[in-house]
Structures are given as structure tokens and as C-alpha cells.
Amino acid sequence: MRISPKMATLLTLSVIMLIAPFFFPSAYYFRIASLVYVNALAVVGVVILTGYAGQISLGHAGFAGIGGYACALAPVYLGLHPAASVVFGALASGVMAWIVGRPILRLKGYYLAVASLGFGILVSMVLTNEIAVTGGPDGMKVADLGLRSWLSERGLSLTNGQFWYTITALLLLAGAWLALNLENSATGRALRALHGSETAAGTVGIDVASAKLTAFIISAVYASVSGSLIALMNRMITPDIAGYMHSIEMVTMAVLGGSASVAGGVFGAAILTLLPQALTSFDQYEQVTLGLIMMLVMIFLRQGLLPGLASLLKGRGA
Amino acid sequence: MADFMQFALSGVTVGAVYALIALGFTIIYNASDVVNFAQGEFVMLGGMGTVFAHQAGLPLPLAALLAIALTAMIGIIFNRLAIETARNAPVVSLIIITIGASIFIQGVVQIVFGKQIYRLPSFSGDTPIPLFGANILPQSLWVIAGAIIVFIALWLFFTRTMTGRAVLATSNNRLAAQLVGINTNFMMTLSFGVSAAIGALAGVLVSPITLTSYQVGVPLALKGFAAAMLGGMGNPKGALVGGILLGLLESFTAGYLSSHYKDAVAFIVILVLLSVKPQGLFGTKTVNRV
Numbered sequence: 001m002r003i004s005p006k007m008a009t010l011l012t013l014s015v016i017m018l019i020a021p022f023f024f025p026s027a028y029y030f031r032i033a034s035l036v037y038v039n040a041l042a043v044v045g046v047v048i049l050t051g052y053a054g055q056i057s058l059g060h061a062g063f064a065g066i067g068g069y070a071c072a073l074a075p076v077y078l079g080l081h082p083a084a085s086v087v088f089g090a091l092a093s094g095v096m097a098w099i100v101g102r103p104i105l106r107l108k109g110y111y112l113a114v115a116s117l118g119f120g121i122l123v124s125m126v127l128t129n130e131i132a133v134t135g136g137p138d139g140m141k142v143a144d145l146g147l148r149s150w151l152s153e154r155g156l157s158l159t160n161g162q163f164w165y166t167i168t169a170l171l172l173l174a175g176a177w178l179a180l181n182l183e184n185s186a187t188g189r190a191l192r193a194l195h196g197s198e199t200a201a202g203t204v205g206i207d208v209a210s211a212k213l214t215a216f217i218i219s220a221v222y223a224s225v226s227g228s229l230i231a232l233m234n235r236m237i238t239p240d241i242a243g244y245m246h247s248i249e250m251v252t253m254a255v256l257g258g259s260a261s262v263a264g265g266v267f268g269a270a271i272l273t274l275l276p277q278a279l280t281s282f283d284q285y286e287q288v289t290l291g292l293i294m295m296l297v298m299i300f301l302r303q304g305l306l307p308g309l310a311s312l313l314k315g316r317g318a
Numbered sequence: 319m320a321d322f323m324q325f326a327l328s329g330v331t332v333g334a335v336y337a338l339i340a341l342g343f344t345i346i347y348n349a350s351d352v353v354n355f356a357q358g359e360f361v362m363l364g365g366m367g368t369v370f371a372h373q374a375g376l377p378l379p380l381a382a383l384l385a386i387a388l389t390a391m392i393g394i395i396f397n398r399l400a401i402e403t404a405r406n407a408p409v410v411s412l413i414i415i416t417i418g419a420s421i422f423i424q425g426v427v428q429i430v431f432g433k434q435i436y437r438l439p440s441f442s443g444d445t446p447i448p449l450f451g452a453n454i455l456p457q458s459l460w461v462i463a464g465a466i467i468v469f470i471a472l473w474l475f476f477t478r479t480m481t482g483r484a485v486l487a488t489s490n491n492r493l494a495a496q497l498v499g500i501n502t503n504f505m506m507t508l509s510f511g512v513s514a515a516i517g518a519l520a521g522v523l524v525s526p527i528t529l530t531s532y533q534v535g536v537p538l539a540l541k542g543f544a545a546a547m548l549g550g551m552g553n554p555k556g557a558l559v560g561g562i563l564l565g566l567l568e569s570f571t572a573g574y575l576s577s578h579y580k581d582a583v584a585f586i587v588i589l590v591l592l593s594v595k596p597q598g599l600f601g602t603k604t605v606n607r608v
Contacts, residue, residue: 050410056409056410056413058413100589103589103592103593104589104592104593106593107592109409110353110409110413110551111547111551111592113353113409113413114543114544114547114588114592115588115589115592115593117540117585118544118584118585118586118588118589119585119589121540121581121582121585122582122585122586122589125578125579125581125582129578129579244536244540248417251410251413251414252414252417252418255410255411255414256414259410284428284429285425285429286425287421287422287424287425287428288422288425288426288429289425290418290421290422290425291418291419291420291421291422291423291424291425292418292422293418294414294415294417294418294421294422295400295415295418295419295422298404298407298411298412298414298415298418299400299403299404299407299415302404302407302408302411
């Protein structure tokens, strides 16, 4: 039996998720791994937008901000359960993506990059300046999800680290599964067609504008859920989540790992989340290293690390 | 009315800085079709370089010249090592490369000079000059004069000199330019050098007013970028008008509406403008040939 690339990605991912905890030297590593999964979830969204559809967004942190603050604000102002707030945030992000995406997705390349960047910065400015509601730059507390205590009442007691490891791993798997299914669906093929040439895609009857908008909305929902998870996991949130640097991080993770595939995106998210952890003792050199890696990979392994390394290995073998 | 004049004057000052940065963007964009997200770091290098050369004992004008020359060198090296090697890479890759360069340069400056905020002495004192019923700092006049001189010099360079026209030819069609004997690689080098130097000059001029640190580049780059798009990407006249317009809008927003949302103006304007008129105020519509 031949394993399809889709199954291969999902299987590899689940095996790594199952085995990794056995190698964690301390409980702290559960948290790091959860961060990898949360970032990877957002990056899978970027893969759909950038890798499949070829559109650039430098403002996706704005959606992470909406998702994150939904979890902080909705329980307080609307009395929603934190879990329902995640859905509420995702809906809000989707609607926002629809409103913003319609005009700006007509733009291409750098213009789209800057328009989306502007959107992200506006969200982070509102979060920073509306101190009465959002607590301003200091951020605000986020309610407990309550699921962990519910589980332990029913006999399944997990540490906080283990609990979030499980939640984030499951959601990443679900997200990756959806993205991989999308890739081979009619919508996915339409996205890849317009990535190649919008004009050509248009002539074979693809509704280019609505296909792009679909990709934008889907990826916004991914970013939003990722932001919600960060908020719930940290039990607090600051406007940094919607900041320019966070948007850049998302795109960099996707492109660095190899934005053409879900596996590449997840790989990139893992590398860039773990890198600062590895460099904590060289705090001063973190920025230099990150900048250098970004430049070198993009210059020499243009497809990204994962496809780049794969083709290097293949070259050796042949 | 005095208020209005005061806001207008500070708007023009800030706008002149944005215009300089936008001009830098424009030059590189014209030569290479690359939007250089590291443009703000040139501004930062100009300011920081001057501060340290001045502290090391050099007189201010000499320190400024040295900093501008060094920044131009860095711009040229960046082009040679990164942009030339990554030629024909997709837009996303080029964005990541220039953002990577921006993070890298910030990192180096932070290691060498630290995270402190530095101040450069004003060129001609800090006594405000009364003007149209408001006051203007002598340093603001320096900034405005700097922007005007750079703009005129660039205009003469691009329209009146052979080299300038060769740069324009390279930007219009690289292959055709090569065919008529233009050294296109040199034109790229030149563009990056000039662009970095203009950025550095902006940094030198504005540092006495706004102070400088390793982090000042990114916000300035984003504003300069917005200004360039406002005017229409790749158009020097657009860069100048876009910069001044953005400065004025920010200043009036801060004065009459809300100082918190002063920085939002640039991006609201961009979103609205790009939605209505995607090619900017002075840009021309491009047709996509298949």
C-alpha cells in the first residue's frame, strides 16, 4: 500500500506528538512544545494563503489579536464561556477578514503586503490605546478554560503543561488535516491555479476574487484560533500578540520552513519557536542570528528549509 | 490660527523626513523592483553612526559625512550579497530577505552600541524661530532644507545626467538597458548606495529632534513606505508629496483629534487609498500582459 503525502504528513506529525513527551527533560518543555503547536496552527493558515494561493499578508497578527482578545473580553462583557469565546473570536476574525479582504485582495505583491500590514497595525493600535476596555499596553487577564478541572473531576488528571500539550497538539492535527484536505479539493485546486496565473485561472472559469477571499478568511480563522489558544494558555494577553513582529514571525515561519506544504510550515514554526529557546544564554545574539538565518535560507534555499533539505538529501542519494 | 500654523510647521518637518525615506524606497524600487524593508535601518545607522563618531571626537559635520558614507557602503554590500544573489526570487522571499536584513542590522547595532537612547546636538542651537505666528526649531529648517535639496539633486540627476538616465533605463527594462551597453549591475550598486545615503542623511537630520536608538528604524520605514505608496510607488514626485501630506495629516490628527491615534493615520490612509485608487496618487495604471 502506498501512503499518500497527506497521510504521511499527518502520521509523521502524530507520531512526533506522541513520542516527543518521553524525551522532555522537564515539565517546562511541555509549554515550549505547546507554543510550537500553537504557532504552527497559525502558520498552517499562512500556508493556505501564501503557499496555496500565493497571496501575502503581513497583518495576520491582527486576527490573532482579535482571537486572543475575544477570549479575554467575551467572558467579561458577554458572559460567554471561554471555549465559546474561541468560536466567537474565530467568527469575528472571519467577518473582519471578509470586510478587509474584499478591497485589499484586489492588490498584488507589495501593495497587498502593505495594505495587510496596515490592517494589522491598526488592530494593535486599537488594542493598545483603548485602555478602558483592553487594559492598554499592560494587557489583561484571561479567564480559565475550566476544561482541565472538568477532566480531573472525571478521573483524568493532567498537569497544566500536559493538558495544554494535548489540546494544542489535537487542534494542530485537526488544522493540518483540514488544510491537507483543502489542498486536494476543488477550492484548493482553484487556489493553486490562481497562484500560477490569475489571468489563466480566470479564463478557465475560476472566480479568482472569491477564491482569494476564501483563502484569506480561512487563514484568518487559523490565526484567530491560534491567538485564542495563546491567551487561554498564558491566562493573560498583551497587545504584542497583534504586533508587527508577530505578523512577520508567522510569515517567516511559513516561508522559512517551506510555505508550499503544511509539513514545511509546521517545520518552520518548530525551528523558529525553538531557536530563541536555544539561544536564551546568548540573548544578545538572538536578533543577529534570526536575521542571518532569514536571509541565508531565502537566498540559498528559496523553496524553504524542508524542501531544500529534502532535495539536498535526494541529491546525495542519487 | 497660531495652533494651526504650529501643527502645519511640525507636520511639514515630519513630512520632510518621511519624504526622504520614501525617496530612498523609490530609488531602490525603481532600480530593482524590490521594496526594501530595511530602509529604516539606513536612517537608524545614519543617526547612530553620527552620534558615535561625534562622541569619538570628530566634529559634527565630519561625523555625519562618515556615517552617511558608511551607511552607503552597507547599502552596497547588502545589494551585492543579498539582493543580487536572490535575483528573480518571488516577492515573499524578497520581503523576508529585507526584513531579515533589518533584524540583522538592528541586532548588530544593539551588540555594538547597546540599547540606550542617544541624542545628537542640534546643528544651530535650540532657540525657536518665530514664523507665521508660530515657532519653528532651527533643526526643523535643516530637515526641510535637506529634503528639498535632495529632491532637486535627484531630479537633476535622473533627468539631466547620463548616469541618471541609465538608472532609469535599467529600471524600465533591464535587458534592453544591457543591450544598449548600460552596466546594469553598476546601476543597481549605485541605486542602493544613493538610497542608503539618503536614508542616513534623514537619520542625521532628524536625530537631534527625535533622538535615536537601535529600534527607531522600523516605525520610520513603515511611515516612509506608506508615504511612498500614497504618492504612487516608484515616483519621486509622489514620494515627496506623499511624505509631506502624511506628515501634515499626522500632525493635524494629533493636534485636533487624538494624539493616541496619530500613528494610525498613515495606515488608514493607505487602506482607503489602495482600496479606491490602487496605483496611488501619482501612479499610472499597469496592464498585465499575458
